[in-house]
Amino acid sequence: MSIPMDTSTAARSTRWRRSLPPVSVIVAILIAAVFIVVAFFGDLIAPLDPDLQNLLMGATAPSADHLLGTDHLGRDVFSRVIVATGPALAGPFVVALTTVVLGASLGLIAGFRGGRIDTIISRAADLIWSLPGLLVAIVVIGVIQGGIWLTVVVVAFLSIPNAIRQTRSATLSQAGLPYVAAATTLGLSNARVMFRHVLPNVRATVLATGMLDFVNAILIFAALAFLRIGVVPGESNWGLMLAEGQSLIWTNPAVIVAPALAIVAVAASITIIGDWAYDRASAEGER
Amino acid sequence: MTVQDAGVAVVAPVTVPDSAGVLRVDELGVSRVRHGVREPIVSGVGFELRPGETIGIVGESGSGKSLTAKSLIGLLPSNLQASGHVSFGGESLLDAGEARMRSIRGSVVSMVLQDPFTMLHPLHRVGQTIAESLPKTVRRDRARLRSEITLRLAEVGLDADVARLRTFELSGGMRQRVGIAAALAKDPAMLIADEPTTALDASVQREVLDLLAELQRARGMSLLLITHDLHVAFGVCDRIMVLYAGTMMELGPAEQLRSDPRHPYTRALIRATPPITHVLERFDSIEGQVPALSDVAEQCAFAARCAFAVEACRTARSPLVSVGDGHSVACIRQELVRSSLDMAPEGSGSFSLTPIETGGQVVARVAGLTKTFRGGSRATSARPALARVDFVIEPGESVGLVGGTGSGKSTIARCMMGLTTPDGGTIEIDGVDVSDFARLTAACRREVYRSVQMVFQDPYASLNPALTIGATLAEALGVRESGDVDVEGLLEQVGLPAAYQNRRPQALSGGERQRVAIARALAVKPRLLICDEPVAALDVSVQAQILELLRERQEALGMSMLFITHDLAVVRQMTSRLLVCHRGSIVESGATGAVLDEPQHPYTRALREAVA
Numbered sequence: 001m002s003i004p005m006d007t008s009t010a011a012r013s014t015r016w017r018r019s020l021p022p023v024s025v026i027v028a029i030l031i032a033a034v035f036i037v038v039a040f041f042g043d044l045i046a047p048l049d050p051d052l053q054n055l056l057m058g059a060t061a062p063s064a065d066h067l068l069g070t071d072h073l074g075r076d077v078f079s080r081v082i083v084a085t086g087p088a089l090a091g092p093f094v095v096a097l098t099t100v101v102l103g104a105s106l107g108l109i110a111g112f113r114g115g116r117i118d119t120i121i122s123r124a125a126d127l128i129w130s131l132p133g134l135l136v137a138i139v140v141i142g143v144i145q146g147g148i149w150l151t152v153v154v155v156a157f158l159s160i161p162n163a164i165r166q167t168r169s170a171t172l173s174q175a176g177l178p179y180v181a182a183a184t185t186l187g188l189s190n191a192r193v194m195f196r197h198v199l200p201n202v203r204a205t206v207l208a209t210g211m212l213d214f215v216n217a218i219l220i221f222a223a224l225a226f227l228r229i230g231v232v233p234g235e236s237n238w239g240l241m242l243a244e245g246q247s248l249i250w251t252n253p254a255v256i257v258a259p260a261l262a263i264v265a266v267a268a269s270i271t272i273i274g275d276w277a278y279d280r281a282s283a284e285g286e287r
Numbered sequence: 288m289t290v291q292d293a294g295v296a297v298v299a300p301v302t303v304p305d306s307a308g309v310l311r312v313d314e315l316g317v318s319r320v321r322h323g324v325r326e327p328i329v330s331g332v333g334f335e336l337r338p339g340e341t342i343g344i345v346g347e348s349g350s351g352k353s354l355t356a357k358s359l360i361g362l363l364p365s366n367l368q369a370s371g372h373v374s375f376g377g378e379s380l381l382d383a384g385e386a387r388m389r390s391i392r393g394s395v396v397s398m399v400l401q402d403p404f405t406m407l408h409p410l411h412r413v414g415q416t417i418a419e420s421l422p423k424t425v426r427r428d429r430a431r432l433r434s435e436i437t438l439r440l441a442e443v444g445l446d447a448d449v450a451r452l453r454t455f456e457l458s459g460g461m462r463q464r465v466g467i468a469a470a471l472a473k474d475p476a477m478l479i480a481d482e483p484t485t486a487l488d489a490s491v492q493r494e495v496l497d498l499l500a501e502l503q504r505a506r507g508m509s510l511l512l513i514t515h516d517l518h519v520a521f522g523v524c525d526r527i528m529v530l531y532a533g534t535m536m537e538l539g540p541a542e543q544l545r546s547d548p549r550h551p552y553t554r555a556l557i558r559a560t561p562p563i564t565h566v567l568e569r570f571d572s573i574e575g576q577v578p579a580l581s582d583v584a585e586q587c588a589f590a591a592r593c594a595f596a597v598e599a600c601r602t603a604r605s606p607l608v609s610v611g612d613g614h615s616v617a618c619i620r621q622e623l624v625r626s627s628l629d630m631a632p633e634g635s636g637s638f639s640l641t642p643i644e645t646g647g648q649v650v651a652r653v654a655g656l657t658k659t660f661r662g663g664s665r666a667t668s669a670r671p672a673l674a675r676v677d678f679v680i681e682p683g684e685s686v687g688l689v690g691g692t693g694s695g696k697s698t699i700a701r702c703m704m705g706l707t708t709p710d711g712g713t714i715e716i717d718g719v720d721v722s723d724f725a726r727l728t729a730a731c732r733r734e735v736y737r738s739v740q741m742v743f744q745d746p747y748a749s750l751n752p753a754l755t756i757g758a759t760l761a762e763a764l765g766v767r768e769s770g771d772v773d774v775e776g777l778l779e780q781v782g783l784p785a786a787y788q789n790r791r792p793q794a795l796s797g798g799e800r801q802r803v804a805i806a807r808a809l810a811v812k813p814r815l816l817i818c819d820e821p822v823a824a825l826d827v828s829v830q831a832q833i834l835e836l837l838r839e840r841q842e843a844l845g846m847s848m849l850f851i852t853h854d855l856a857v858v859r860q861m862t863s864r865l866l867v868c869h870r871g872s873i874v875e876s877g878a879t880g881a882v883l884d885e886p887q888h889p890y891t892r893a894l895r896e897a898v899a
Contacts, residue, residue, distance in 0.1 A: 178749035182807065185704050186766050187736035189729070196762075200753030 025276045028269035035266050039086040046079035050236050059251040068254040071245060081258045084236040089266070091152050092217035098156040100210040103163020108202070110164065111171025112194050122168065125161035133158045134223065141230045151230040155220050159213045166209045170202035204281035211274030215267045222263050238263055306377040308338040308476050310359070310396075310509065314371040317354045317363065317533070326581045328367070329355055329533040331607075334526075338476065341503060341510040343520030343541070345556070346530035347826040348797075349577045352513045355530070356479050359511075360396050361388040375477070393420060397475035401482040403462035407454045413440070413465050414450035420472035443468045443498060459692070460491035464498065471502065477509045484519065488691040489853055490897040496523055515826065517556050521545050526613070529553050532588035533580035535607055539614030549616040551624050552589045559827045561834070563856040563883065563898055566640060570860070572831035576796050587618070595620045640863045640879075642684040648718055650815045650847045651680040651703065651739070656712035658698055658871075672698045673709065674871040680815060685841060685848040687862035687879055689855060689894070695871040696851050700819050703849075704741050705732070717814055737767065740808035744820035746800035750792040756803050757788030763810035772810075781806040781836060798829035802836065809840060816841070817849045822857065834860060855898050859883055867891045 020026070038045060047067075054074030062069040068077035110121040137154050144150060174180060175198065183197045199206075225231045225239025233240075238259035245255030317329040329351035336342050346352040358369040359380060373380040375395060383391065392398070400406045407416055414436050418426060425435050437447040443464040454462065463483060470478060480499060484492040500523050503510045514520050520527050520541065527544050529536040529552065537550040548554045558571040575592040587593070590600040599619060607617045618624065658673040673695045680686050690696045701707040703714055705724030713722045717738035724732060743749040750759060760774045775785040781802040792800055801821060808816055818837065822830040838861060841848050850861045858865060858879065865882045867875040867890065875888040886892040 178743035178745060179751045181704075181706050182741070182743065182749055182804070183751070183762075185706070185736055185739075185741055186763055186807075186811070187733035188762070188766075197751050197754075201751070203753075 021276055025272055028272040028276075031265055031269040032273060035085060035089065035262075035269075038082055039089045042083045042086050046076075046082045048076040048079045050075060050079040050083045051234070052076070059248045059255070061252050062254055068258050069252040071241075071252070071255050072248060077241075077252070077255050077258055080236045080241060081238070081262055084238050084241070084259070085262070087148065087236075088218065088221065088238050088262075091148050091155075091221050092214050094152050095156045095159060095217040096210050096214035098152075099159045099163045099213045100206060102156075103160045103209070104167045104199075104202075104206045106160075107164040107167025108171050108194050108199060111168040112175055112190070112198060114175075118168075121164065125164040128158065129161040129165075131158065134220065137220065137224060138227065138229055141224065147230060147232070151221065151224060155217050159216065163206075163209045163213065166205050167202060170205040171198055174198050174201050204278050207281055208274050208278035211270055211277065215270050215274070218263065218267055218270075306374070308376055308509065310336040310477060310511075311372070311374045312336075312359070313373075315355065315358065315373060316370045317351065317358050317367055318370070319367055321366065325368075327533065327584060328580055329358075329530075330580060330584075332371075332528075332530070332535055333607075334528055334538060336477065336509045336511060338509050339503075339507045340526070341500070341512060341524045343512045343514060343524035343527045344530055345514055345517050345520050345527055347515055347577055347828060349532070349579075350530040351533035351580070352515075352530050353481055356398075356481055356511060356513050359479065360392050360398060361385070362392075362398075393470075393475065394422075394473040395475055396477045396479065397470040397473070399463075399467055399470045399478065399480040399483050402486050403459050403466055404486065406466055407462055409454050411454070412450065413445075413452050413454075413457070416465060417450070417469050417472055420469045422473055439468045439472060440465075442471070442502065458491075459487050460495060463487060463491075463495050467495075467499065467502070471506075474506070475508065477511065478503070479511045479513070481513045482515065483512075485515070489855075490691065490893055492519075493897045499523065516560075517553075517827075518560060529556070532578050532583055534588050534604075535617060536589065537614075537616045537618075538607070539610075539616075540612065543612065543614050547625070549610055549614070549621045549625055550589075550618045551593050551595055551620075554624070555592075556827060559831045561831070561856045561860045563859055566860055566880075570831040570835045572835055573828035574832070576798065576829065577826075595624050640685065640861075642681060642863055647682045649679055649715075650682050650684075650717060651849070652713075652715040653678050653699070653703070654713050656699065656702060656709050656714065658695075658702065658707065658709045671871050673702070675712070676868075676871070676873055678866055678873060678876065680847050680849060682814070682847055683845050684864060685850060685862045687858035687865040688849060688851045688868055689853065689858050689865065690868035691853060691894075694868045696868045697819055698871075699868070700741065700817050700849070700851055703739065703817060705735075733766070737811050738813055739815045739817065740811055740813040741817040741819065742801070742804050742808050742821045745824050746797050746804055747792075747824070749804050750800055750807075752792050754791070755788065756790055756792070756795070759803065760788070760806055760810060763807045767811045777806045777810055780809065780840065782832075796829075797825050798832060801825060801833050805833075805836065805840070809844070812844065813846060815847045815849065817851070819851045820853070821850075823852070823854070830857075837861065855883060855894060867894070 021029070052075060054070065057070060057074040059072050059074075060066065060070045066076050066078065068081070071077055071080070106121050110118040136158065137151070140154050141151055180193060180197060183193045222239035222242075225237045226243045228240065228243060231237050231240050241259040242256050248255045312335070313333045315329065315332040316327060318325050318327045332355055334342060344352045344355060354363065354367065357363050359373055361380065361383070363369060369381055371381070375391070380388070380391070417436050417439050418432055421432070421435060425431055436450050440447060440449055445461065445464055445468070449457075449461065457465065483499065484495050487495060496519060499510065499512070502508070512520065512523055524541050526539065527541050528538045529550065531552050536552045537544065537548065544553060545557070548557060555571065555573045559573060561567060561570065573592050578588060578591065580588065583590070585604065586602060587596070587600040587605045590596040593600065597620065605617045605619045607615050609615045610621065654677050656673050656676040657671060659671040676695070676699060678686070688696050688699065698707060702709045703716065705721060708723055708725065713720060715721065716735055719731065719735055721727065721735055727735065757774050760777050764772070764774065764777070774788050778785055778787055783799060783802055787795070787799070792803070795803065821837065822833050825833060834857065837848070848861070850858060852858050862879050865877065865879040866873050867882065867888065869890040875882060875886065875891045882891065883895060886895045
């Protein structure tokens with residue numbers, strides 16, 4: 001037989017291989033890690049002052065001085081992309097955190113308690129769900145003229161229904177199992193049964209929902225910035241750079257390619273990591 | 288059936304050409320290939336099934352009996368591989384291509400599956416289900432099709448009207464009959480039945496088995512019956528093969544296996560099934576659990592649990608040797624085993640269970656309990672789940688509650704635990720009126736749950752998979768706040784090592800999980816323990832361990848027990864008083880022995896007869 005009959009070395013090497021995530025996920029984690037480092041230390045990493053203008057030079061193609069060239073005001077594109085990373089991720093991160101904490105709690109309560117409480121929470125979620133998200137964001141933020149934190153509040157509000165629905169349906173599938181009945185009949189409080197017994201068993205769903213909300217928020221933030229909503233003119237922002245750089249597509253394509261690639265790379269890598277984390281977390285729950 | 292000479296010529300009733308209609312299995316193995324490593328699951332299975340013969344493959348879960356059957360007709364999951372030789376009527380089945388196998392399945396070898404509730408298409412009518420399996424020539428001719436369907440339904444004992452019904456309108460037994468009719472539609476020469484009665488009620492089980500035996504006889508078909516229940520196999524099969532951890536332990540004529548089992552495992556299996564006629568003073572349980580074949584590849588698979596094992600058993604696989612009359616056994620110690628084990632039933636009826644005198648007030652009083660489930664289809668809402676149920680549980684008493692599926696026995700338990708709110712009637716637990724748990728204060732509810740606890744049926748779902756065993760038990764101990772026993776002490780009480788507290792449920796076997804579930808219930812020292820089918824999901828050998836544990840704990844703690852089960856033999860071993868539940872009412876009650884020996888109500892009598 002060509003296949004070894006369970007030699008110990010083969011078994012060990014497969015165990016080692018199994019504990020490592022697939023290559024695509026490793027690449028995604030590395031990309032995400034680079035973005036996180038850049039987000040925290042962007043100001044230190046950026047080679048030049050992102051706001052330093054050189055109107056005489058104007059837009060130039062990539063060169064040794066300017067790795068990704070300059071924009072129409074002569075600002076260094078590479079530095080601007082780097083400095084924009086922090087704000088681009090911070091807002092969506094707060095959005096994801098809010099939706100996970102609020103949405104998962106509400107979904108857990110709705111699914112576990114059922115009855116009138118479920119009806120109220122679920123109908124409210126449906127109501128928000130039925131709003132045309134981007135349109136509402138444009139109108140509200142445009143009219144109130146708020147900055148990034150208003151955007152965070154509006155986007156989080158619009159994202160919560162998804163987290164509620166996902167967590168609620170995951171909770172419903174757990175609530176009927178005997179381990180929940182066993183916890184209830186020990187005389188434990190509802191809160192304890194929900195958060196200590198049910199929550200750990202729906203964590204895969206909560207985690208995946210949070211990751212997807214994060215990605216979704218990154219895209220919405222970029223889209224709003226592209227429409228120059230909720231941003232200050234001239235600030236380093238991927239969406240805004242895309243909008244401002246449109247006319248330079250023939251002079252220096254890097255002005256729009258670089259921020260666009262950054263958005264795609266962050267969104268894709270976090271989606272891939274989220275997918276893998278969900279599979280892992282839900283496999284752990286099984287026997 | 289009489290003991291017959293199991294020589295080749297005698298078992299095959301008709302003289303047939305050498306291989307026509309004969310299933311030959313030789314050195315059959317199934318292995319899982321994962322990351323390039325081959326891990327054996329079944330190995331060295333060999334037998335011959337002749338036309339008109341019935342062979343039973345008996346084994347506990349994990350013995351590889353289902354995989355053996357599936358490998359015969361090429362239905363193994365894609366990560367498993369079969370090896371060895373399988374031929375039917377001279378044609379090799381393992382080498383046959385998928386197209387050829389597809390034409391063999393159904394028309395030459397057909398299969399009946401275990402779960403009648405999921406095997407039928409939920410949207411198809413019964414007629415459609417059967418028509419789909421009929422040969423093309425019949426399907427095209429409308430008049431003939433209709434008469435053929437009627438004929439096929441009649442063959443499995445169903446009326447022609449049934450053809451118009453949909454799956455959800457059928458009972459479990461009827462579904463299994465439809466499944467059998469569909470499996471037989473192309474008139475196969477051989478039928479494989481994989482646990483065809485496990486999901487059915489005891490009284491229906493008997494009928495379906497009789498039907499299978501009758502069809503097999505009438506059609507001269509060969510039947511391969513897979514079951515975990517030796518007694519089912521004794522009732523139906525000509526020959527029986529006992530599988531353990533993917534290897535053959537014993538193969539021989541059913542009568543010989545029953546009267547003169549040679550392998551210690553076969554003996555243990557027979558003795559592990561509790562009798563219905565009398566109470567055992569001690570259960571003959573088999574300690575330990577079924578190993579993985581890959582761990583016992585070079586030794587006798589049963590050696591670790593065998594009282595007769597010697598060094599030779601642990602260093603080499605025991606070969607299957609003939610002990611005459613087509614009876615062969617894989618045990619090098621079989622001569623000694625045979626001479627030293629007495630198979631006669633012990634202590635017939637002398638031992639009996641009596642309530643422990645503890646005094647104090649009545650533990651539970653249920654009066655006029657009613658419950659009707661609303662919603663769902665009209666058919667189910669018409670009949671109440673509970674119609675005026677009354678009973679009392681005295682201190683230290685063990686009360687049995689038996690009944691079929693849908694009799695309302697579990698609803699009674701759920702009402703007593705506050706998991707379902709009854710429509711009417713009163714429930715008193717330890718003197719507290721708990722008819723409606725929602726109206727109790729939180730403190731009062733906590734107090735009630737210190738008096739009554741429950742052990743659930745499914746050990747695979749009744750422990751929180753996210754918590755360690757230690758965390759689960761510590762939480763339960765926290766409810767009691769007494770501090771005279773810790774997690775390790777609890778584990779010791781249920782016969783588990785202290786190291787288990789760091790494990791999670793998925794690292795435990797079914798029996799071990801049920802032990803943990805019992806420990807959790809006992810942690811609060813309840814006055815009443817409700818056990819809802821606590822052993823129904825467990826293997827026979829493990830069943831006895833859990834029953835022994837429950838009986839021992841009940842006696843040691845002096846608590847009362849409400850034991851809910853469908854199994855009359857089990858209830859005889861566990862209880863002193865018996866309630867028989869049928870269609871939501873208690874139709875008969877009395878001392879367990881008296882009710883089982885001289886049943887009065889027709890329903891009890893039917894239940895009792897289905898077992899005998």
